[in-house]
Amino acid sequence: MPKDSVVNLVPHPNGSENTLPSHVLLDAGGTSLLLDVQGGPQPVPTYWGPRLPWETPQTIDGVLAASHAQRVSGGTDTPAPLTLLPQQSSGWLDTLGLSGHRKGAGFASKLTTVAVESDGESATIWLQDLEMALALKVELAIEPSGLLRQRLTLTNEGKTDYTLDSLSMVFPLPPSATEVLDTTGRHLRERAPQRHDITNGTYQRESFRGRPGADSTLFMAAGPKGFGFGHGLTHAVHLAWSGNSRVGVTRTTSAETFFTVGELLMPGEIILAPGQSYETPWAFAAWGEGLNAVSKQFHDYVRGRPSHPRRPRPVTLNTWEAVYFDHDLEKLAELAEVASKVGAERFVLDDGWFLGRRDDSKGLGDWYVDEEVWPGGLAPLITRVKDTGMEFGLWVEPEMVNPDSDLARNHPDWILKGREELPVSARQQQVLNLSNPEAYDYVRERLLALLNEYDIAYLKWDHNRDLLEAGSGGAPRFHEQTKALYRLLSDLKEAHPEVEIESCASGGARVDLGIADYTDRFHTSDSLDPTERLVNQCYTGIVIPPELLSAHLTTPTVHSSKRQVSVDYSAAVALLGHFGIEWDLTTADENTLAQVEAAVDLWKKNRDLISTGTIVRADLADPSLDVRGVVSKDLTEGLFTITQVTSSPFHPVGNVHFPGLKDDAQYALTVLVDGSEAGPGQTPLPWIQEPPILTGQALADIGVRAPTQFPQTSTVVKVQQVVSGT
């Protein structure tokens, strides 16, 4: 921290001459964050949520004064409020914002606010502890979408090393937050929701895997019990980081409820030499009336980034489930031809093309085209792919190495490990230490060589194992590995800005807004099963907008579950994502290919709407139904899917709602795919026969009768404005 920058750029509302302002109010995008600067030794986050009418300074003073607690029996003499950096020095008795030491001493920090700068939409606050020789910078900003972000930087201003054990960010929750929702999962089943009551104590989710992991929570949300997609004031946090993390919700016995978010540090992982700093990843925080509004804040932010992919998302054919490791030029060229005929625009050659890679036991690290399988290199295939009009993409897994590879044999010292022996292997592979400059240079050089030699428009960047004991020279390297990954991705983007990159990690084990800054798509899951995907895409989509989420048409017999599914069902579930195909289409008959072509065509006709519109999900009493859609920004059109997931307890089924349109505008409904079949005793659904004109409010609050469909069937409805409202 610049020592002479103890400035106060936020005038006190009453013109006081205090060095520090009484408060910082950030107010942007419909969000307010109010910090009570003098209510504690560190700023007290008095309020975060919907914008409040702060007409007069008295309103703010009143809000601050009304929140101060009284002294109570059995407590400290000065009540300790929740601050942005809870420490014991203020009398705080619960979870700490900072923990660290200097060889066992100096644990009792008292970082205290010394300077504040704010422009009303962002703020930088400096804290200092002269005795412990520590300084902290807090950066806060509200994005135009209303999304709040926060980052901390801790600096060692002392003369000896400071070992940082943990540093986390605080986001306050209102007293109405009584239930927490987060996601869990496993390979093939990422991001399944789970809910708990918020009770006294801390509920915490941690990732130790060097990547978020299939089981990790993408976000943590809190709201009133039973909060849904469209109701209940909901707050949510996400850590933009692709390594280890810790996110929790705490309720103290002094009635403070708050999220804590930060990187999970391994013992001794961050030792700050004199003058050195540690910067946390950004934490992003959204609020809204239900999860739909929360996701809108995330999506608007993500879409507003300069690096966000804006050209129409190409329909992507991925070869993995079509041929696995069985690479053959003629077969793959034929697949490319069929794929392009049904409308695919990008062809991605998956795992199996490099030296010795005939199965998943060998070759990782040897990033040279295997001439045995690809005599003449990849050029013949790329030419054939490009002749069809498609662009070419290639699978890589640059952070990994098989012990059975030339790379591992030549450079065993480049492999991450915490002890003499190698960590427990996973998918028969180990992890390269990218914080080793030689290993980094090797991987970078190999990737650049491929990108320079071939016309590659796309890299599918995989990462197929969790990290264990990821160290070097006895010290943990989880943090450095993640930093090196970002550096590598950024180097490649700088050299080849036109190349898009997909983040894949055994499917969706590395989905976060950290890596999103260097990549253009996520592989949402290795499960292409539409029934599983409904849940996975819904909750991944709370943070990540649909145009960044792979949504692939599956083979009729799903490889990962053996479920039999129709093309229409698979296509309807894939509709609200970045459409792709993962299927050996050379084996499909004419009729099936026509169905695939129709599905591709439907997606292409709607891809602009899907890539820019607001995603909405309906809250329904019938657990067997799923209704979701996308509404254009100008509210003139929407696209909805009504999916019968299992059999319904109702017969006929009830009404379903289409939320998110303009209340007093009128809309015409067109059924693009009718999933209902008039079986014995069943007549066609009247409104599908004669589609009505309904107002946005009627669609949201009354809805339409859902078609009675067989399980695993979807109906797709387009909604178009015919009379605009006020």
Ligand code: DGJ
């Ligand atoms: C895991 C990915 O999720 C799959 O799509 C595929 O690329 C395989 N790895 C290849 O090994």
